[in-house]
Amino acid sequence: MIRIESALSFLGLGVQPPTPRWGGMLADGRVYLYTSWWLPTFTGLVLMVTILGVNLVGDWLRDFLV
Numbered sequence: 001m002i003r004i005e006s007a008l009s010f011l012g013l014g015v016q017p018p019t020p021r022w023g024g025m026l027a028d029g030r031v032y033l034y035t036s037w038w039l040p041t042f043t044g045l046v047l048m049v050t051i052l053g054v055n056l057v058g059d060w061l062r063d064f065l066v
Contacts, residue, residue, distance in 0.1 A: 002022075002047070002050060002051055002054070003051055005021065005022075005023065006021070006022045006023035006047055007023060009021040009022065009023025009027070010023035010024070010027045011023075011027075012027070022043060022046070022047045025039075025043045026047075029043060
């Protein structure tokens with residue numbers, strides 16, 4: 001769900017602009033990629049680590065409960 005919401009927000013189809021969203025932050029940071037590279041880079045890294053963490057916790061719970 002995080003990945004879907006981020007993709008839709010990146011395309012401009014997600015949550016409305018006053019609400020903070022990771023996909024919107026990536027889309028807004030794309031304009032400043034050459035001057036302020038850390039804006040989209042760290043936002044994308046945090047998004048990647050969050051999704052990876054949720055997947056690893058889900059796999060651990062599946063293995064632990066089965």
